[in-house]
Amino acid sequence: MSATVSRSAPEERLVNLVVALMATEQGLTKDTILSSVAGYREQLEAGASKDALEKMFERDKENLRGLGVPIETIGNRTDPDDLREARYRVPTAEYSLPDDISFSPAEVALLNIAGSVWGSESLSVDARSGLRKIRALGIPVDEPIIGYAPRIRVRDASFPALQRAIEQSRVVTFTYLRPGEARPHERRIRPLALLEYEARWHVFGFDLNMDADRTFLLSRIVGDVTVTRAVFPAALRAGAGERALAGLRRVADRQQALLEVHPGTEAALRLARRAEAAPQGIVVPYVDLHVFADELASYGPEVRVVGPDDLRAEVVRRLQATLHLHGGAA
Numbered sequence: 001m002s003a004t005v006s007r008s009a010p011e012e013r014l015v016n017l018v019v020a021l022m023a024t025e026q027g028l029t030k031d032t033i034l035s036s037v038a039g040y041r042e043q044l045e046a047g048a049s050k051d052a053l054e055k056m057f058e059r060d061k062e063n064l065r066g067l068g069v070p071i072e073t074i075g076n077r078t079d080p081d082d083l084r085e086a087r088y089r090v091p092t093a094e095y096s097l098p099d100d101i102s103f104s105p106a107e108v109a110l111l112n113i114a115g116s117v118w119g120s121e122s123l124s125v126d127a128r129s130g131l132r133k134i135r136a137l138g139i140p141v142d143e144p145i146i147g148y149a150p151r152i153r154v155r156d157a158s159f160p161a162l163q164r165a166i167e168q169s170r171v172v173t174f175t176y177l178r179p180g181e182a183r184p185h186e187r188r189i190r191p192l193a194l195l196e197y198e199a200r201w202h203v204f205g206f207d208l209n210m211d212a213d214r215t216f217l218l219s220r221i222v223g224d225v226t227v228t229r230a231v232f233p234a235a236l237r238a239g240a241g242e243r244a245l246a247g248l249r250r251v252a253d254r255q256q257a258l259l260e261v262h263p264g265t266e267a268a269l270r271l272a273r274r275a276e277a278a279p280q281g282i283v284v285p286y287v288d289l290h291v292f293a294d295e296l297a298s299y300g301p302e303v304r305v306v307g308p309d310d311l312r313a314e315v316v317r318r319l320q321a322t323l324h325l326h327g328g329a330a
Contacts, residue, residue, distance in 0.1 A: 010039075010060075010273070012038070012039060013037075013038070013039025013040065013060065014039075014060055014063065014064060016037050016038045016039050017033070017037055017039070017060060017064070018064065018069060018090060020033065020036065020037045021071060021088055021089050021090040022089075022090045024089065025089065026074075026087065026089070027072070027074045027087030027088055027089035028087055028088055028089065029085060029086070029087055029088075030054060030057060030086070030088070033057060033088070034050065034053050034054070034057065040053055040056070040057065043056075043269055047263075047264060048264045048268075048269055049264040049265065051265075051266075052264055052265045052266040052268070052269055053266075053269070055266040056266055056269055056270070059266075061088070069090060070090060070091060071088055071089075071090055072088065072089050072090070072091055073086050073087075073088055074086060074087040074088070074089065156201050156218035156219055156221070157224075158174065158203075158218050158221045158224075158225045159194065159201060159218060161224070161225035161226075161227055162191050162194060162203050162218070162225055163194060164227060165191050165225070165227045166191045166192065166193065166194065166237065168227070168231070169190075169231050169232050169233065169234045169236075169237070170227050170228060170229070170230065170231055170232075171188060171189070171190055171191075171208070171228045171230040171231070171232060172188075172189060172191055172225050172226060172227050172228065173186060173187065173188045173189075173225075173226045173228060174186070174187055174221050174222075174223070174224070174225045174226065175187070175221070175222045175223055176216055176220055176221055176222065177220050177222050178220065179289075179290040184222045187207060187209065187214075187216065188207070188208045188209055189203075189205035189206060189207050189208060189214065189216075190205050190206040190208065190232045190236065191203055191204075191205040192204055192205045192206065192236060192237050192240035192241075192244075193205075193237065193240040193241040193244050195241050195244050195245055195248075197245065197248050197287065198286075198287060198291075200217060200218075200219065200291065201217075201218040201219075202215050202216060202217055202218065202244065202248070203215070203216050203218060204216075204240055204241070204243070204244030204247075205240075206236070213243070213247075215244055215247060215248065217288065217291070248287050251287050252285035252286060252287050253285060255285060255286050255287070255289070255308075256283050256284070256285055256286075257283065257284045257285075257286055257292065257296075257305060257307070257308065257311055258278060258280060258281055258282075258283055258305075258306040258307045258308075259271065259275075259281050259282050259283075259284060259296075259303055259304065259305060259306065260280065260281040260303070260304040260306060261281060261282060261302065261303045261304075262301075262302050262303070265299070265302040265303075266299065266302060267296075267299035267302035267303040268302070271284055271303070280306060281306060286311075289310060289311055289314060290314060292311065293311060293314035293315045293318060294318065296311075296315045297315050297318035297319055297322070300319075
């Protein structure tokens with residue numbers, strides 16, 4: 001099974017979605033978004049099912065909300081629960097500054113430089129094309145779109161403390177729960193870099209207990225991170241992010257999943273960018289067996305794990321647990 005759908009970066013699709021949702025006050029319907037916004041439009045034209053694209057849009061919407069983008073849903077006034085013709089928009093008023101905030105000339109200059117990145121000239125060809133299509137449908141569009149800056153909010157509570165410790169070159173301690181372990185264990189590390197890989201945040205550092213470099217998933221840190229008074233040379237941070245990323249890529253190269261995916265589904269759309277075609281299906285590299293099993297199980301019947309055996313067993317275990325939770329029989 002070959003991956004025939006577009007492999008445009010999810011980040012580009014999210015930016016184009018934000019641009020479209022900010023471009024009109026009255027909002028856009030889901031059908032308009034799927035047929036007009038770059039990243040969805042190509043998938044639709046390539047034959048992806050509407051159901052798969054709607055699932056992708058719902059996930060994208062939640063991801064943007066998690067990043068601090070306020071996406072507003074405008075439903076039927078007479079029946080608020082009826083979302084069949086709901087419209088979605090990003091209210092630009094959410095980004096206006098209070099009247100009592102002022103900036104020095106130097107600060108204004110820096111803000112202008114940063115804001116120019118999001119000025120109308122920075123819009124991609126796909127984003128401009130999407131706006132033209134939306135306008136052609138008779139929906140008012142405001143151009144140029146300026147004054148938007150993404151507000152990054154990290155969901156993992158341990159991120160701020162780790163970032164502060166890295167900046168101050170201080171040792172940290174935290175409890176970490178690995179899959180399959182009954183209780184978490186304390187870790188004491190020199191944090192050297194925070195990095196995002198496969199849409200998840202990791203901290204890379206030198207584990208003082210293990211006397212070796214280690215990479216930890218922030219989502220598995222239990223409780224608070226303690227920033228100690230112990231310091232380490234700031235020079236140790238040089239190149240740490242690149243080393244960590246190279247290490248994760250080496251792990252992914254060693255771990256390859258063979259999957260059979262139903263074409264035109266959400267699973268096919270989301271896995272295509274990371275996949276290579278194989279005679280039986282697609283091959284997808286992965287870093288963490290349990291994290292990847294969570295993702296694959298979330299697709300339900302849209303994907304079947306051919307191998308490796310341990311990954312297939314973890315996916316089956318999750319599906320059986322879901323079935324049991326809802327009163328079904330395995």
